Every structure is written in structure tokens, then in C-alpha cells.
Amino acid sequence: MRDRSLELLRKFVASDFPVSIETLCEEFKLSQRTLRSEIKNLNDCLMNNEFPIIETVRGKGFLLTLSKSQMIDLMGLFGSDLKDEFYSRDERIIDLVLDIALGQNKVFLYQKEEEYKISKSTLDEDMRRLRTLLKEYGVEVLSIPKQGLVFEGKERIIRTMLYSLVNKAIDNVALIDNIKNQSTLQQIIFKYIPLGIINEINQIYDQSISSSEENLYRKNRILFTGIWMVRYNMGFYVKNTNWVRATENAPNGLHVFVTAIFEQFGLAPDKNEFNYLVFMLNTFNSKDMNNSVEWAQAQILSIQLIQYVENTTKIPFSKKEAALQEGLYKHIGGLLNRLRYDTQFANPMKGNIKSNYGEIYKAVEGFSKVMSTTLDKEITEDEVAFLTIHFSTSLSELNQEIEYCYRAVVICNHGVATGKLLAENLKELFNIEVLAVLSSRETELINKLDVDLVFSTVPISEVSKPLLVIDPIIKRESKEVIYNFLNQNSDCKRLISHHENATQMFSSILNLMEKQDIKITKEIYSDVEEIFRKNRLSFNTREIQPMIKDILKDTDIIIQAKASGWEDSITIVSKPLLDDGTITDQYVTAMIDTVKEFGPYIVIGPHLALAHARPEEGANRLGLSVATLEEPVNFGHETNDPVKIIFCLSAIDSFSHLNIMKNLIDLINDEEKIDQLAEVKSEEEFKQVLFG
Template sequence: MQLGKRLHDCGFKLQKCTLNFLNSATYNQTMKGVTLMKERTQKILIRISSVNSFLTYKDLSKEFFISERTLRNELFLINDYLAQNDYPQIITARGKGLKLNLSEKERKRLLFNIGDEITHAYYGPNERFLALLLDIVNPLTTTILYEMGEKLQVSKSTLDEDMRRLRLFVKDHNISVVSLPKQGVVLHGDERSIRAILYKVITNMVDIDYLMRSVDTEVVLSIPNRLGLDYLDAKVLNTMRKLYDEVLERCKIKVNHVYRNQVILLLGIWKRRVQEDEKIIEYCDFDIGNMKGPIKDFISSICSEFDLDIPLSEREYITAAIESFNPKDMNNSFDWVTAQLLAIQLIEHVEKMTGIPFSQREEDLYEGLYKHITGLLSRAKNDIQASNPLKETIKESYTELYQAVSCFRKQIEKHTKKTLSEDEIGFLTVYFSTSASWWKQEKQSFYQAVVLCNHGLSTGKLLAANLKEHFNIDIIAVLSSHELSFIDKLDVDLVFTTIPILYKRKPLLVLNPILRESDRKEIKAFLQKNKDKRRVVSNNLDATKLMQDVLSLMIESGGQITKESYQRLEETFISHHLKINTREIQPMLQDILKESNILLNQECKDWKETITKSAELLLKESVIEESYITAMIQSVEEYGPYIVVGKYLALAHARPEDGVNKLGVSVMTLKEPVNFGNLDNDPVRIIFCLAAVDAYSHLNVMRNLIDLINDQEKLNRLIAVQDADTFNKVLYGSEEDKFEEERFS
């Protein structure tokens, strides 16, 4: 009896010790390695099974950010899995790398079953963080910490550490974590900030692209993906995705599928919070008068589909948020001039740091940067950070360009008042990478192909540029997986895709969005296999045909220069392999700043009179309407002194549709400086008034103003001059003019 009791007690103690170990942080840390290994193993297996050529240890270790030794351990587990399920083993060939020889039937079966075989059982620290946050923000649950400890299978000390981490994180967003008697643990603070926290955490911890693809299929998800999908509801996401594509495609707006998934994620959070009666009371960062077009239609369709009765403030909030992912040439943001200044300055900065003459292809580069920065500024106002799944690869593959862009971050942060994320730096780098690739490429093409990419239009363009630069492949179009039907309508012979798709009408090759050495080997083998598809394309200019086409356009237009005739002429030049340098045909500041539009040493009692007086010069010449002056003043009243763009210098402006008849500029210096409320650049001593008709025609004027902002000595001289003639000499003059001015002053 005594022996039996001792054995029973020993067994009970052993069981208790085992349970304590299972609940300990040490065990969770151990299991964290297993969890990450399984998820990584799954992705490595998918990568190897998706290609038909050899992959090197070096490329795979870089791609998955692991050592070659760790990779060999992963391959041991993969081969064990393959053997247990009657698949061939991965072979290793000296000097070539790794390869998995599968029939098409085996490949499809393997890719379909991987998710069902490899699962996760334990919560790591990041997974616990996400689980805690989602439980706390759910008003239908009462978060009791000891119950969460049991649910997550961790000790009290581990959960205390998790909560400390959560409190520090939300504190950065001015949110506090409090415990209430009946409600349990809850978040207290501004609703917009709580949504921003949810979006940021889910974006960083959940594979958004995989999550969106899994909405249509039944696969076993990792813990973060499962938590994210449970919170957002798969059916809701799927419905939103379909509505988004339908509305934008009906309005002939190209869907950026990287941003689309993030928009759908943001909408999923918004819908749930609104239905839980957690609403934004007031929102004033958006002009309700501009809420029209496809985004408004999309929001209306969402409200109708889910029977949402939302206040105007919520419509303003979600419309502004979605617009920030779909910036137009001249969107609703009052930041459009700021975005232009930053885009021009960024190009000059990166060109100076890298020595690459980006200004030779500035039109395409500027347009991409301007649109992205416009969205970036808008997202910053709503505390939304775009997620870039390729940021690490971009950083590694384009180190010099990434570092150059990163060195410019302070100028952007000065306007956003927030830290510029590495994701955004990666996006901006892609635009420069694409431009650099086009700059180096040869002009003759031997293949015609199409690129399919769901990582975003800019990444697709980068892949297209690299294919043309290194392999003489002329990319006719960059499409998404939702546009497969367009391939048959294009004059192409090859298809390059960053995602596995079922398409058999033309030869197809799956690649990484940013090419690695293994991809280049695959491409060479692919082109050799399809060498019969090679074309010889001559880029020699047929001057006679060009002259005939131009004469035909002149006859059709009757000698009148209109917007339509100009566009047709531009298209004709492009069809003859000629590039129009729009920078050279855009007017400079001296072309549009008349002497009659220069006012010197004026007295103004406040900033409103300063704007009004400088603008009246343009009003007298019918360059602007009275409404434009009103709009400029209202804009500063609503958004603050953002028009003070440099030390002592203000650039008064509003949107073109606010009352601009034609391009114009005026300038005024002040006898006594005026404060606008800008702590960094006040007081204002000189003010330019800009009337822009579109997003591009005034860009050389903007460059002149940037030069002036960066030249404090010239600015001080301008403020001091007494007559318009001297003002012009200082503004546009050379060192000789400066000498003459000092000599006779």
C-alpha cells in the first residue's frame, strides 16, 4: 500500500511537472522554433515544387533568410515528408543545385495537399500578441487574463510579459490598456487610433496575399492567418473583394492588387468596428464635396450589401483611407503640391547620390513617385502603413538605390510627422530600380511577352524592365492574375508570371518578382527551349513614314493645336520609337512670371491679406477667379500653414478646379514679415501664388522654386531688392549679375 501510494504520488508529481513545463515560456520558445520551421518548410517545399529547373543552396538561403546549414536541415524534413507520401526525392547535382522531378499530376496533387499536411499547434510570442489584441478589442468577449493564459497554454509570468509588450505598443498610439470589473481588459482611446493598431498588427503578422487567396479554398492556415481570418470573416472579405474589382473595373480603373488586398483588409476592420458600434464621431480631413466617382460607388455598394447605416463621418473616413491607396493625378488631397515638391527633390537627391542620370527618363519616374507620395501623405494622416511583402528582397537586390532613398526619409517625415516605414522606402526604391533598368537596356528586342504579377503594378514593371535589360524581351503588358483573358488578345509568344497559374496556350515560366541568379538560369533555359519564338524587331526610324503621319495629323486638326491633336501627335512619336522630353517643353518660371506680376515691399496685416494681395495680380488678368482666392484661404484655415514650404517662403495655391483659367504665377515681398503659424519656417517674407491647370505643366516652375528654397543667400537678396528689374536679375541671373548688383548697391 505504501509503495503504491508513493508510486501514485510520484506519478502525480511527474504529471504536474510535465504540465508546468508545457505551460512554461521555455517550452513555448522551443515550440516556437518548431512552428516557424513548419511554416518555413511549407514555403520552401512550395518554391521547389513550383519550378522545373535547378535552384542553388545560395539562392534559396537568401530567399528565405536562413543559413545553408539550416536549409539542409529543412531539406531533410522535406524529403522525409515526400517519402512518406510516395513522391520522388529532391535530387542534388554538383554544380547545378537542387531539383524536384515531378509529373504535372504529382505537382498539382502536392501543392494542393501541402496545406493539409503541415499544421501548427503552439502559439509563439507574436501569435500570442495577436490573439490577445483581437480578444481584447472584441466587445462580445470579456478578456480575463487567467482565462487567456489557459487558452494560450502559457504561465502567468509569460502572459504578464505579453501584456507589458502590448501596453507599450498601444501607448505609442496614445491608447491605454485598462481592466474594468465587468468588461475585463479593454482599450481606451481614439477609435481611429485603435483601427490603425489593428491594421498595423494584422498587416505585419498575417500574410495578406496568402490570406486573400485562401478565402476561396479550404486549406489549413498558420495561427496568425487563422486568427486574422476568424476576426475578419472569410465570406465578408470575399464579397468585398468581388465588389471592389467590379466597381473599379467597370469604371476602367486598373486595380493594383497589392493595394487591393490591403484595402480589403482595412475595410474588413472598418466594417466590424462599425457594426460593433465603435464609430468615429468626427472626421474633418476630407472634403465631402469631392466624394464622388468609383470610390463613392464602392462604399455605397458595401453599405448596401451588408446593410450598414453609417454616419457621414464614417463615410469620410473610409473614403479618404481608400483614396490613399488609389491616388489620382490630381486627387482630393490638399497635399498635391507637397507631393510634387518631394517627388522632384527625391529624384534630384537619388541622382546625386548614385550618379545615375534619372532626369533623362524623368517623366515616367516622376509620375510614379508623385502618385505614390500623394497616397503616402494621405495614409500618414490616417495612421495607415502600406505593407510591402518584397521589402527585404528589394533592400538586398538594390542596396545602393534603397540607401539613397532611405537618406531622404527625413524630408518626407518632416511633412508626415511620422516615421517613414521600410515598406514605403521599398516601394519608392522600386520606381528608381525600374528607371535604372530601362536606362541601361539595349534598344533591340527579340521576344514579345507579357508579365503577370500580383505584387503590384510597379513591381511588375520592374520585372518587365529586368527581362528587357538582360534578355532582350519586349514586355507588351503587365497584368494581374485576374486579367488572364487579355493574354489571348495580345501579340505575345511567352508568358512570365510571379504566381502559379493554369494557362497552356503559350509557353509559361514562374519567376520571383525580383530576379535571383536561379531565375536567370531558368530564363536562359526557357528561352533556349522556345528559341523558335524569337523575333527580329528593327528600331530604325523610318523618317519618311514619320513625316507622312505628322502631315496627316496636321491636315486632320486643321492646323489647330488642341489637347486631342497633341495626344495623337505624342502617340505617333511613340509608335516611331521616339521619346518626347516633356521637361524641355514645359515653361520655366521666367516664361510665365511677368514683370507686372511682381510686387515688392508690400505691407499686409496678416496672412489672409498676404494671400489675397499676391493673388489679385492674377485675378486682374483673369488667370484665376475670385473663388480661387477664397479656396486658398479656406485651405489654410482647415489644414494649417502647409503652404509655407521653405524658410521665409510661402507658396499659395489651391486645386485647379477651384477657379484656375490658365497657368500663372505672381510673387510679392513683404516690408514687414508675417507669421502664418509655421514654427519651422515663419515669418514669411516672400510669397509666390501659383495657379496650376493640371498636375504637370508647371513642374519646371516647381523646380525653380525648389532651387530658391535651397538657396538662402539668393532668397535674402530677393527680399532686399527695390525694383522689379533687379528682382528678375537676382532670380534668374548669373554671378556677373550678382557682382554688378553689389557694385552699385
């Protein structure tokens, strides 16, 4: 029997429930036709040896039912314990990876051939696939005489590769599940990363970070710590020493956690490894962007992503913009940090997300290619899936608030009463709003009405809108015809929101609080927002938050400034905000220092820069200034230099300036306007061009 047939048989032996054809096709990478052929061959073999056959369970899949004695006889026939010891190709590859990376003994191919009970050609194919898999991570596997199989690559990349593969294999099962609940893949993993270690790390996490937290971030941290510990104990160390700066803003709980890991497991102190582990564990969470130099870049990308996905899917995500942008902003902040150090999340839910939210996933994937170009780093499918989760959550909220309807006109020649009956039935059964009931003599009115579809009891001609001819009484068979007609014209659907727009009320409440000398913090803003949401009152944040024209004064505009270089341009553009107390000298120094340390990340578009620093580095209030440069300056950006216009933004929180960021995004996308602004000769002319 072929290896694939044995793997398939093993799948049925291991399952106590029907396995769907979709699951089998995806797992074994087979078409339904080929899969059915394999099952037929298996059944022939089973019948020839007087075993029960694999049966089809209607609507559920395939099932093999064996008694205990039949199971023993079947295992005897094939010479191995099909339920526990025979590994599929995916399981063999995981075992190979972990044995090479975490095993205590040298790994030789001939030994693995005997252990797996497979032929040399089969193991050769396993190795070919393994090398292809490792290539994605920049890791190679070498076979060295007397040493066996070894990995070649940077240690931090090898650790990331191990974490990624193990995380996908573990899937959504909790790390501390009993052995009886584990799949074969999980049993392989815990052979190399003992459950005792995982349990102890879990207890330390309870004591130092949280005993109630139970989410993906916790699981990622515990799993990565287990992999790190095994590699560290084996004498493999990271050589990069730049982790100290990256861990400055990590939560104190992470430092306590890593300290306890070193102490309780008796690990030899190593400052570089300590900082590395703190950094890596900190990347497994949404980032507090108030303490990040990348906050502006994260906000620009999150706003652009929402706009891109909304335009692509036609789903009105801007109606949930505040909560969606905040979640994306934090996630992208963490993503930017991970990209800098070549570490990205593994997402065990990726397959389900792609299947259930395919349209949104494809849209996010489309923008991820733009991000990859901008950041010069590849965004993985796993990270795309994480971003998709934020949109799918907003979609669920939208679906609770919004209904779709069609607007139609009814043409009926059987009298007004019959026409109204048809109209009411269409509304009741299909959520169709009928704007008018007309006779066939009034068809010239159709094109004058704001309708999408036409339902008529008689054939009519010269109608530019989709038309369906139906009986005036909707019968059972007519319903299917109408459903198909609506599906064919789904692009005609209109949105109906049950939320009352209360933007003016929201704005008035905030203004009243400010008059009472109440500072509108992020927490207060969120509390008021939540009250409105609970009472089904919606508001447009774009109308509430200030735009560029609301805060950019004439004195904040500098025309044709003479800058000796990029540092001088930052000093020049920040002067109006410095003079009126919006920012401090520390803020100016911080803007220059972060460019020196992190590069030209403030060059946000062709010939356009946005100078900024962290709010706590000297931002006293919201403010914006701008300078056009007589001679463009180079910041060192590969594609967007030279800079002709530079803005300086002072932001005191993560939400009050979002409209300003949207205005700047519009400017990024309008290179012609940037060129026009660069040539203006006065502040008034600058405002006319900028604000249209």
C-alpha cells in the same frame, strides 16, 4: 524542449519543401551559428526517439521528411498537433490582438495560457512584446478585473493598428484563397474576420467599383472594410466628425460601395461612420491631385525626392523623370492626405523591397526623414517601401535602355596586332571601350586621354589611373582577375544610352499642333510621349516646358509691396494675374480660404511662399507673379516665417509647370538669394538676381 526549439520543429513539420537558412535566421531572429546549433539539438532529440533527422539539401536549405505514421508518433511525443495547433510567438501575438479587438468573448491571460499550451513566463514575454508593438501605434493593452484584456486608445488608431498588423500577416496571398492554401497566421485572422464576410465584400466591390481590378489597392480596401465592419458591429465608433470635407472628391464608386455595404449587411445607418469609411478607402489609392489643395506641395516633394535619390544613388532617374514624377506625385498626394488623419499604408512587400532594392530604399528613407521634419509627421518604413517601388520600376526601364561600359587604354609591347587582339577581347568579354593601343614608350599620353582604366602587358609606373597588368592573351584564369579589377573600380563605369535624343523633334511636333489650334492636353502630351518611347526616341522635358524666365513678365513683378497681413499679401501678389485674365476672383478667394482651412502649407521654404489654388477654382492659363514685401508677414508657419517673398502660381494641369516648380525648389535651397531678392529696388534688378 524549449519554446523556440518547438517553434523551429513546427516550421520543419509544416513545410513540404526545403527551408533556406536565410529564411530561418530572419524569421527566428537568430545568427546562422545559433540556428545550426538549434538544429543539431533538434536532431539529437529526433535520433534519440528514433525519428528521421532534419537533413541539409545542398543549395536549398533544411528538410524534415516524415511518413504519416511518423507524423502521428511525433505529435504524440510532444502532446500537440505540431502542424495545426501549436502557435509560434508571432502567431500567438496576432491571435491575442485579434481576440482582444474582434473576439466575441472576454480575454483572460490564464485562459490563453491553457489554450496555447505554454508556460506563464512564456505568455508574460508575449505580452511584453505585444505592448512594445502597440506602443508604435499609440495603443495600450490593459488587464481589467472581470473585463479581461482591453485596448485603450482612439478608435481610429485601433482600427489602423489592426489593419496594419493583419495586412502584414496576410502578406501577398489573395483574400479569397481556400483554407487549404492558407498559412496558420491567415487561418487565425479568418477566425475573427470570417471568409464569408470577405467574399461578400469582394462581390460588392465587383458590382460597385470594378470586377477586373486585382491589385494591392483592392485588397487593402476589402481587408479594411472587413475589420471596420467587425468593430462597428461590436459597438466601437470613431468620434471625429470632420470626414465630410475629406470625402468630397472621392470617386462615386466608393460612395456606391459603402452604401451597398451598409444595406447588404443590414448595418444601422451612421453618417459619420459612412463618411469615415469612404475617406479611409479613398486613401488606399493614388490620389487625383487635380482636385487637391495639396497639389503644389506634392509636386515639390516629388521633385525634391527624385533629385535626392538621383544624387545619392548616382542612378540617372531624371531620364525617366516624366513618368516617375507623375507616379510619385499621385502617391505623395495620397500620403499627405493619410498623414493628416494619422493613417498610413501597411506594405506586405516591404521586406522584399528592402532586400532587392536596398540602395534605393536607403536613399528614399534618407529623404523621408526630411519629409517627416517638413510635415511634422513620421513616415513609416511601409510608406518608404511604396515610394521605392516607383524608383525600382524606373530603374528596370533604365536598365533596358542603358548599358554601362569602361573606357580604357591598352599598353602592349608585343606588337600592334597583339595589342589590338587584347583590345578586341576586352571589348567582347567585358564591354570595355578601348580608346587607344599604345606602347610602353607612349605612357605620357595616358593622362591626356579620356579614359578610366589602364590594361598593360608590362609593369609601368607613374600612372594616375587604375592599372592592371595582364597577359596579352586572355585565358580562363585571367577572366576572374579582370572581373575583380572591374568590380573594384565600378565607380569608373560610364553610361551608354541607346535612345536617340529627340527633344527638338518633340518640341517641334507640339508647336505644330498648337499652330493648328490643337490644345495640348495632358492626354495628348502623354500619347505623343508614348509614341516617342515606343520608337526609342528620348527627350528632355526640362527643355520643353517653360521656366520662370519664360513666363514672368516685368508687369508680373511687384517690388516692396506694403501688405497688412498674409491675406493682403495674397491679394497683392495675385493682382497682375487677375488683371490680365490669367486667373479669376474665385481663384484669389480660394487661395485665401484654403490657408484658413489647412494652415500655412503654402509657405514652402524659409521666408518664401507660393500662393495657389486648385486649377478648377479659376485658373484660365499658366501664369506666375511675384511680390517682395517691404515688411515681412507671418503666415503662422513654425519654422519658415516670416515671409519676405510671395509667388502666385496659376496652373491648369499637373505637368506644364514642372520646370517652374524646379526653379522654385532651387530658390528654396538658396536662402542667400532670397535675402538678396527681398532687398532689390526694381524689376530689372529682381530679374538679374533671380536669373543670375
